Amino acid sequence: xLSRLQRYFLTGILTLLPIWLTVIVFKFVLQGLxxxxxxxxxxxxxxxxxxxxxxxxxLQSDRxxxxxxxxLTLAFILLIGxxxxxxxxxxxxxxxxxxxxxxxxxxTVYGSARQLLDALRTSPDGTQRVVLIDFPSPEMxxxxxxxxxxxxxxxxxxxxxxxxxxTPNPTSGYLEIVPVTKLTPTDWTVDQAMxxxxxxxxxxxxxxxxxxxxxx
Numbered sequence: 001x002l003s004r005l006q007r008y009f010l011t012g013i014l015t016l017l018p019i020w021l022t023v024i025v026f027k028f029v030l031q032g033l034x035x036x037x038x039x040x041x042x043x044x045x046x047x048x049x050x051x052x053x054x055x056x057x058x059l060q061s062d063r064x065x066x067x068x069x070x071x072l073t074l075a076f077i078l079l080i081g082x083x084x085x086x087x088x089x090x091x092x093x094x095x096x097x098x099x100x101x102x103x104x105x106x107x108t109v110y111g112s113a114r115q116l117l118d119a120l121r122t123s124p125d126g127t128q129r130v131v132l133i134d135f136p137s138p139e140m141x142x143x144x145x146x147x148x149x150x151x152x153x154x155x156x157x158x159x160x161x162x163x164x165x166x167t168p169n170p171t172s173g174y175l176e177i178v179p180v181t182k183l184t185p186t187d188w189t190v191d192q193a194m195x196x197x198x199x200x201x202x203x204x205x206x207x208x209x210x211x212x213x214x215x216x
Contacts, residue, residue, distance in 0.1 A: 130193045132184035168196045184212045
């Protein structure tokens with residue numbers, strides 16, 4: 001009976017864990033989106049609810065204001081995406097980036113994040129974007145994303161800056177500088193690599209190139 005209860009308990013944990021992680025992620029994202037618009041929503045909806053309590057009294061609820069804030073933020077994000085697809089939007093974005101470049105701390109944070117996202121959209125010259133590297137030991141490998149290539153100042157050896165995402169949160173990870181000759185190329189896309197990392201390896205192809213060359 002005890003072993004059966006333990007098995008049921010572990011099965012229940014494994015069943016609820018992905019649901020729990022999904023709820024946490026969505027809660028974090030939705031709360032973050034709501035906080036962006038909530039001050040404006042509160043300033044507009046509270047006077048409206050006070051003026052017409054019978055029709056709009058429900059807007060005094062924190063849940064209602066947060067829901068409206070999330071909706072407005074999502075609409076704003078879609079609007080920015082639509083505007084950015086036009087020439088005028090691109091010019092406005094260039095003007096915004098030039099303005100951000102004048103702010104010391106914001107320039108570093110925004111500029112670095114922007115360059116990382118731009119780098120992940122295109123493949124580096126002569127190097128596959130998604131690779132395997134020897135980490136944390138030569139007998140083990142992990143998924144890495146090549147963000148750029150460079151050369152050793154003394155030897156001229158070609159090096160790669162490789163971002164190693166962690167499971168299950170790929171936004172945290174490690175940055176490794178690896179010789180290009182030590183990279184194991186893959187034919188994966190960035191989306192496939194992220195799916196592999198987030199799922200803990202559950203969603204992966206049946207075949208993967210583990211060695212850099214075919215063993216003799």
